[in-house]
Amino acid sequence: MDRNQSRRQIAAMKQSLFDQGYLDEQFIQLEELQDDANPNFVEEIVTLYYRDSSRLISNIEQAIREKNPLDFNKLDNIMHQFKGSSSSIGAKKVKAESTLFREYCRAGNGEGCIKSFQQLKKEHALLRKKLEAYFQMARQAGPLETACGPK
């Protein structure tokens, strides 16, 4: 495949992720950290994030399933962590959803929590797919096209 073409495709994909609000500025920060010493830094971070955040999600799931009534405090704590991670990789929609979840927790709204949680899982999974596709393409195209944020 034409290198330029694939690069353009990658750039376009990235741009759309930004435009659609999946990613924010923080992702660019990560890309800027990528260098020759760590050529796959961003991908590594995202992988690490998904590993850790999936664990947190299952913790929340377990907490929701087991306890009744819901332990909002505990849920809020877990979500706080989750939110921190998500924001550090620039996962914009996921972060927004976790904020919403926390608000429901603070309000003691169990229904709201559960609904929000479902939405959050969706966003989380969707972003993962998109990023995986993005990284795959990036790997194929070569290391040159990274580190350019949304223009």
Place this chain on the structure above:
Amino acid sequence: MNLSNGKGSMSTASSSAAMKSGDIVSDQFPAGLRVLVVDDDPTCLMILEKMLRTCLYQVTKCTRAENALSLLRENKNGFDIVISDVHMPDMDGFKLLEHIGLEMDLPVIMMSADDGKNVVMKGVTHGACDYLIKPVRIEALKNIWQHVIRRRKNELKDLEQSGSAEEGDRQQKPTDEADYSSSANEGNWRNAKKRRDEEDEAEDRDDTSTLKKPRVVWSVELHQQFVAAVNQLGIDKAVPKKILELMNVPGLTRENVASHLQKYRLYLRRLSGVSQHQSNLNNSFISSQEATFGAISSLNGIDLQTLAATGQLPAQSLATLQAAGLGRSTAKASIPMPLVDQRNIFSFENPRLRFGEGQQQHVSGSKPMNLLHGIPTNMEPKQLANLHQSTQSLGGLNMRVNASPAQSNPLLMQMSQSQPRGHMLSENTISHVPRLPTSMGQSTVPNGTSNGIMGRNGIPDSNRGAAYNPVPQTSSMLNFPMNQTTEMSAGSFPLGSTPGMSNITSKGTYQDGVASGIKGSSGFAPSYDIFNELHQQKTHDWDIQNLGLPYDASQHANALQGNVDVSPSVLVHQGFSSTRQTGQNRDATSIGKAMFSLGEGMEPGNFQNIGQHLNTLLPDNSVRVKTERIPDASSQTNLFSEQYGQEDLMSALLKQQEGIGPAENEFDFDGYSMDNIPV
């Protein structure tokens, strides 16, 4: 480590050291800065590590707070700065922060995705030197080295001050030196010193202690000679060199005169208008807030800061002053010493700074100077003279509650110990506020700055600045010859703030007996408390206590009057802490108490007066103290007038208490109301 070497230079800068030291740092600096990152989130941790590496820092990661603590304990000097998350499963981030502050005295930066005001405030109160909101950007990490430098500077100052200034309070310099060199102490500041540049420090200390440079005690006659010379030359044209020539006093150095001139100028400035000071104070106050909470040296820092605040104090002198005087820990104390007013300056110099050091650089004496800075020198020249006298007498008594503004002046004068301070004092300039931060080593010493600022604004609080310093910090200051000038300032605080008073109070606490007592309890805190309390009234708002609690001048005023008898050490301490919590009212009371306790030796009546003055001052101060607030110049002046009445009392008090002077320095800091002062 390069950094340490580079930083070491800081300590060496006896003159203008503080400011320059930063420059002297190794060229590679801040590269190689040893950072310890603690965060249970592996993603964030990895990102942070990469970012820090990109900044050329040396990074160690840790997912658990316990591991971090043991790492720190094992390598006492292995790290320069710690970055920690707030929410961690095994230990609360703030707890870790406290531990580190107590055990290692390293600068700690807190991080969290939580940006709620309460949490950030908590960080401040617990002594974090910064608070970052996640997601953290690399830009935020690029400048973390400033916290390291700042702390080192403060420590340096504190060490010097404490070492030099107070014989009784802290180990004598020689002892200190020995300690340092032997690196036996785990004390935070010791370590810091060591890290920085033990040799340098030791040398400095040696000089000061062994050489026993004669401190210049600005007696009434001397001050009068000085004033005469200044008047002859014209205040605008009065330069230290010429003044020195005119005075023709053997043994007096240009530096002595310069620092004294600074204070004097501040004093005059105070008299003329405090509004400027106020703003200045505020500035300095804010900056001083940073002072590490636990750092005892805060006092020192504060003094210098205040002096710096006064604006006139050149960064360098401030630095030196701070170094010298700061030993008090004002530097560390985040409490701004708003008092800088002239009174403060005078008072500071004596008590805190190493007297007789004559060295500008080592500001040990400078502390007193600081005091003056912060405090707008509303005092009239004669008052200053009075202060001198009183300061002298105060020396013994710390308590000397700044009997009368005038009195404090003389006291302050006496403080002259720190020549550098003199600079500060002469500064009178309202700008002291800005100065402080500079000299202080970048606002690390909130205390100092605030004090200085305070003074400027004419807020009596400035003196208080010292008070604000977190207790531990102030203690160093307080230990100083509280007796000195601090008291003077209290009395003479016409400068608009009780700073004089506060100084005194703090001084009082220090008093030999008291001080020790106080020290024991809080480390310094006692003395500071007093100051703080005094200042608190003014600065309450700012610092320590309330960190932003609005200071109710009225409340304080009332409080002051009520308190008259608090036992110095106890009160101070209590007052301080209480004020913190309650905020303003307490402060006033504590201050009042502090004052009173200080004045124990003094006639009770006097205290009352002083207290009242304080009250009046405080309200004003409080206004001023608030960093944001701009004190009314008028209010300040009013205060002063009241204070003047007290002069007589104050002077009497002051006379009684020799050596209270130094307290003033502390006050300076107090003066600043530091909103953020970590208590």
